[in-house]
Amino acid sequence: MSLGPLMIDISGTRLNNEDKEVLRHPLVGSVILFTRNYQDLAQLSALVAEIRAIRTPALLIAVDHEGGRVQRFREGFTRLPAARLLGRRIGSERRESLHMATLAGWLMAIELRRVGVDFSFAPCVDLDYGSSEVIGDRALHRDPEAVGTLAVAYMGGMREAGMAATAKHFPGHGAVVADSHVALPVDRRAFADLEEDMRPYRLLIDNQLSGVLISHVVFPQIDALPASLSPRWVSSILRSDLNFHGCIFADDLSMAGVASYGDAPARTQLAHEAGCDVLPVCNDRKSVHAVLDNFKPEVNPASQARLVRMRARSEPPLNITSSIQWQEAVRQLESLSAPPPLELHGRS
Secondary structure, eight states, rough: OOOOEEEEOOSSSOOOOOOOOHHHTTEEEEEOOGGOOSSHHHHHHHHHHHHHHHHOOOOOEEEOOEEEEOOOOOTTOOOOOOHHHHHHHTOOOOOHHHHHHHHHHHHHHHHHTTTTOEEEEOOOOOOOOSSSSGGGSSSSOOSSHHHHHHHHHHHHHHHHTTTEEEEEEEEEOTTTTTOOOHHHHHHOOOGGGGGGHHHHHHHHHHTTTTTEEOOOOTTTOOOOSBGGGHIIIIIIIIIIOOOOOOEEEOOOOTGGGGGGGSSHHHHHHHHHHHTTTTTTEEEEEHHHHHHHOOOOOOHHHHHHHHHHHTOOOOOOOTTTGHHHHHHHHHHHHHGGSOOOOOOSSSOO
């Protein structure tokens, strides 16, 4: 059985019978975990193993685990710094900032890998315009070159730990106020004005970025559809113009931001036709069943191959926390939470 395009969630800390039935459906190819699925390290390792045993090849397992406000697993995991802290000193201490970004990517990935999670939806490369509360300190910086350079370093740390990176939220969520979880954000800028937002993606793609997550933001100067449902954004701009050959994820298709574009099967079909490889439908099991019953995509071997490449490499030992590398990474990253040094200018 091949991996299908749907990414779904599960109900709790163990699989129930309904979870098992849904996960066996050939349209499902990946699972996303949430805080409700986590109790402790031993439980999470057992849950991941249970999910993997459902199918051959095993389903891929993902999580949103950036650090700061967005970190699904906390007890037993290092509290990772918000992205803004990684970029805070990029202007004055560039080498140190890039080193910290690499450490953060490695630490995030290695701790997820020890329990069998394949990938995290990170890094967030939205620019820090100061407009979006849902992005906020998840943004690395306002300057696109700084964001791209820090994100490449972060991706390098993930890669060292055996994990593929997935940059988000293409083409940019930082300049809109609305949160696509609860409303449809609209960005009225012209295409030329979006070049800064796309610059980090160009840098990451040049460095073999594996995945991109597409936002539910409408850019009416480019297309009437949200980027996640737009063939122009997905297939023409990202795939063709930016020459991205990796895996493309729609943002969660059960979010309110795309609720006006039909029922769950219709939205899933639109995202699929736009060119998205992975179609997440989360926190709405009724919609998952509706999609499984009504969505009939043709098998796309190229899309399946892109998804398979998101599978992580060999897992580190559960006792990774006893290693000098882990301990030193934690120690250095803890220093980011300290206030920046006071800089005095002019005469004393």
